[in-house]
Amino acid sequence: MKLQKNTSLALYSVLEFAADPTRHFPATEIAAKYGVSAHHLAKVLAALARAGILESVRGVGGGYRLVCNLRRLTLIDVIQIFEDPGLPDGERGDSGESTPVGRALGVVLSEIDQMTKATLASITLATMLRLMARQRKAGQDRASRRRPRRASARNA
Amino acid sequence: MRQPPEAVAVRPARRGDLDRVIAIDAAVTGLPKRSYWLSVYRRYSGAGRVGRYFLVADSVGEVRGFIIGDVRDWEFGSPPCGWVFAIDVEPRFRVAGIGTRLLAAICANFRRAGVFKVRTILAHDNTLILSFFRSQGMMAAPFIPLEMDIEV
Structure with missing residues (x-):
């Protein structure tokens, strides 16, 4: 699945x-x-504010802040503000979709869409933060495993 | 997150817990299944059930949730791993860490049994429980569940 630029x-x-x-984060940061x-990001943040996910904070040190529940808001809640992740059955918009081949292809593509939606609907922001922390830790572990090898190569 | 109810202990299920387990399941699914739960209890509880775990979360003598799973060897071509096939928490005691405690307890049992991977399978519209397992760090497994209607 490839997300549109604004969604990403x-x-x-x-x-x-x-x-x-x-x-509070300014959009520029x-x-x-x-x-x-x-300017581009401001439009995206404004859409998130209209959806009740962010709140704009005015004045010095202003910007935006999060006003949603991290343990409730899922990836699909954010994505659906900008695009539909998968079309309903039979709405691919190509001329062959009403043919037997097109309908069979629609069944397969619909399977993929269902899995995509189920995945995106089950991952909350809180879960993403934990996943990001694990990615950071895995990166640090990889780096620390590489360092001694370089040192031993120098020693050799 | 709500505060956990007082003194939640995770322990193996006893016969006397079964009515509460059945009630929790019926409240959540809307479908009482007494004979099914009796059968599960017989297969998963008591001494000598190696690799099978039926645990309950007990708060001051009341069962607030349960988890059931087992170690399966070489099913689906997979090396031995733990499978969780049922978990539930009484709705008014959710978001208090009971599910997390139950999963941690069954994983501890799996570790003691020598397996270091845990899996489960869920309906893809069961967003609530999917989100719970995701929040515990579960990711998509390298398997695809398949089904078909058997023609009569």
């Missing part, structure tokens, strides 16, 4: 806010981190 940006942003829910224009 929304997920990155929401997870940045979720990692530090008490902090996240835009710089992910290499997009602040």
Whole structure:
């Protein structure tokens, strides 16, 4: 599954806010981190605010902050603001979809869509934060395993 | 997260727990299945049930949840691993860490039995329990469940 650019940006942003829910982030900070224009990101953040996931904070030190429940909001809740992850049966929009081949293909594609939706609907922001922590730890473990090998190579 | 109810202990199920287990399951699924649960109890409880675990979360003498699983050897071509096939917590005691305690307890049993992988299978629209297992760190397994209607 490939997400549209705005959807990916929304997920990155929401997870940045979720990692530090008490902090207000200006859009420019996240835009710089992910290499997009602040103007583009502002539109994405505004959509998240309209959906009740973020709240804009005005004044000095303002920006946005998260106002949703980390243990309730799932990836699909964010994605569906920007796109439909999978189309309903028989709505692929190609001319062959009403043929036997098209219908059979539709059954298979629908299986994939169901699995995709089930996965995205079962992963909350809190779960993603734990997954990110494990990824960080795995990265650190890999780095620490590499370091002694380099040292022993020098010693040799 | 709610505070856990006082003094929750996870222990092996006893015959006297079965009515509460059946009631919790019936409250959640809307379908009482007494004969099924009696059969599960006979197969999964008591001494000598090697690799089979039927555990309950007990709070001040009341069963608040349960978990059942076993170690399966070489099923689906997989090396021995633990399978959880039932877990439930009384709805008013959810989001208090009881499910986490139950899963941790059965995983401890699996570890003692020498297996270091735990699996489960769920309906893909069972978002609540899917989210729970995801929150515990479970990821998609390298298996695809398949089914078909058997023609009469």
